[in-house]
Amino acid sequence: MLYRLVITESQRQDNKIILHPDQEHYLRRVVRLNDGQFFIAINGRGNGWQVKLTPIGGEITNDIVENKELPMEVSLMVSLPKGSGFDDIVRCTTELGVSRLYPIMADRTLLKPKENKLVRWRKIAQEASEQCERLIVPYIAPPLPFLEAIQQMEDDSSRFIAVARNTDKHLFNCLNPLDLPSQITIATGCEGGWTTNEIQSAIAHNFQPITLGKRILRAVTAPIAIMALIASLAEK
Amino acid sequence: MLYRLVITESQRQDNKIILHPDQEHYLRRVVRLNDGQFFIAINGRGNGWQVKLTPIGGEITNDIVENKELPMEVSLMVSLPKGSGFDDIVRCTTELGVSRLYPIMADRTLLKPKENKLVRWRKIAQEASEQCERLIVPYIAPPLPFLEAIQQMEDDSSRFIAVARNTDKHLFNCLNPLDLPSQITIATGCEGGWTTNEIQSAIAHNFQPITLGKRILRAVTAPIAIMALIASLAEK
Numbered sequence: 001m002l003y004r005l006v007i008t009e010s011q012r013q014d015n016k017i018i019l020h021p022d023q024e025h026y027l028r029r030v031v032r033l034n035d036g037q038f039f040i041a042i043n044g045r046g047n048g049w050q051v052k053l054t055p056i057g058g059e060i061t062n063d064i065v066e067n068k069e070l071p072m073e074v075s076l077m078v079s080l081p082k083g084s085g086f087d088d089i090v091r092c093t094t095e096l097g098v099s100r101l102y103p104i105m106a107d108r109t110l111l112k113p114k115e116n117k118l119v120r121w122r123k124i125a126q127e128a129s130e131q132c133e134r135l136i137v138p139y140i141a142p143p144l145p146f147l148e149a150i151q152q153m154e155d156d157s158s159r160f161i162a163v164a165r166n167t168d169k170h171l172f173n174c175l176n177p178l179d180l181p182s183q184i185t186i187a188t189g190c191e192g193g194w195t196t197n198e199i200q201s202a203i204a205h206n207f208q209p210i211t212l213g214k215r216i217l218r219a220v221t222a223p224i225a226i227m228a229l230i231a232s233l234a235e236k
Numbered sequence: 237m238l239y240r241l242v243i244t245e246s247q248r249q250d251n252k253i254i255l256h257p258d259q260e261h262y263l264r265r266v267v268r269l270n271d272g273q274f275f276i277a278i279n280g281r282g283n284g285w286q287v288k289l290t291p292i293g294g295e296i297t298n299d300i301v302e303n304k305e306l307p308m309e310v311s312l313m314v315s316l317p318k319g320s321g322f323d324d325i326v327r328c329t330t331e332l333g334v335s336r337l338y339p340i341m342a343d344r345t346l347l348k349p350k351e352n353k354l355v356r357w358r359k360i361a362q363e364a365s366e367q368c369e370r371l372i373v374p375y376i377a378p379p380l381p382f383l384e385a386i387q388q389m390e391d392d393s394s395r396f397i398a399v400a401r402n403t404d405k406h407l408f409n410c411l412n413p414l415d416l417p418s419q420i421t422i423a424t425g426c427e428g429g430w431t432t433n434e435i436q437s438a439i440a441h442n443f444q445p446i447t448l449g450k451r452i453l454r455a456v457t458a459p460i461a462i463m464a465l466i467a468s469l470a471e472k
Contacts, residue, residue, distance in 0.1 A: 172472035228464035236408035
């Protein structure tokens with residue numbers, strides 16, 4: 001398999017790729033490519049190219065036309081879990097095809113994310129996209145309080161909020177495999193769960209409460225389980 | 237919610253629970269229970285009791301009758317990923333209802349697990365069962381080479397092997413939601429993938445090759461995605 005590398009649009013000029021020194025170092029010293037050998041450059045927005053390494057950078061030899069994206073856009077509003085749990089969520093849900101991740105500071109969120117976290121999460125999403133062979137890198141929004149995040153929503157996506165210990169319908173039963181929505185937004189809670197106010201506000205913004213099964217899933221597991229289910233329904 | 241604690245059968249005598257000193261310390265100092273307050277004791281095999289803390293241990297006040305188990309037995313044969321990835325697999329798949337985990341040393345497995353790993357994994361499974369409110373703690377087998385593990389299988393479970401970059405059927409299409417198997421076994425590969433010999437041997441032992449979608453899932457993500465799909469099909 002060819003090594004994959006995310007580049008910015010400014011690094012591509014006609015059929016040439018201008019490599020940053022650290023990228024060139026990585027390709028030659030770690031991946032151990034020599035001049036004339038190939039790698040794949042992706043712009044993270046759906047385009048990819050097979051590139052030949054040359055003494056002055058890279059030369060595009062052909063476009064990559066594969067499509068490994070889900071047929072719909074999935075946005076996850078994820079209440080930030082404790083510790084580094086969101087790192088795992090970014091990694092796993094990127095592999096499972098998520099489009100956008102909204103890190104949420106819910107009423108009961110304990111973590112106050114540091115400024116540099118967003119940079120780190122975006123780097124993880126980029127690496128996960130390279131590894132799982134997507135051409136698109138999921139967008140990761142700056143952390144927002146839940147009520148602000150839902151007030152800012154402008155799309156007309158099908159919206160769900162996962163609530164623990166409820167008797168609502170399972171997410172599976174809210175999605176018709178023969179007629180899946182083109183945009184889905186799903187919100188998941190943190191360790192302490194949603195407050196009543198958050199659930200009521202979500203319902204007022206057209207979120208439908210759903211369950212994910214009988215057992216109590218941790219804040220890290222719930223978004224991964226959701227993406228696994230949606231990807232299965234979309235790609236079966 | 238009441239705090240949950242796994243006990244061994246020998247700790248239960250009629251309607252009394254004999255607490256180990258570290259359990260008593262935890263209940264009183266960390267969970268901050270006082271005499272007369274309640275917790276839940278589970279034996280990890282499907283039984284649970286509501287217990288009142290007393291000066292001499294615990295007193296069973298009633299049985300827990302809830303059933304949060306999947307309606308089938310799911311065994312996962314998981315090729316050990318790098319680093320501590322199997323810890324995450326134990327935690328997440330326990331929450332999603334797995335019955336048995338078989339850590340596999342595949343031909344391309346890099347990790348040679350240390351002796352004390354099995355003790356650690358079983359402790360994680362126990363804690364995850366407490367947390368997600370199961371009464372059963374999944375069994376975790378000692379690590380085995382893949383070929384040995386499949387030769388030792390004696391059940392007549394429906395068997396699948398997840399293979400990356402193939403054109404086989406999606407796992408979803410191999411499971412009829414209206415007639416799910418009572419026993420399912422699924423094998424997942426490590427970072428380097430299965431060898432041809434491993435896939436051929438699995439097929440000879442009635443494993444059906446399946447895909448998990450278009451993107452390449454890491455060794456950590458694949459078993460979690462599988463359990464999320466099976467739990468959704470079983471509990472929808």
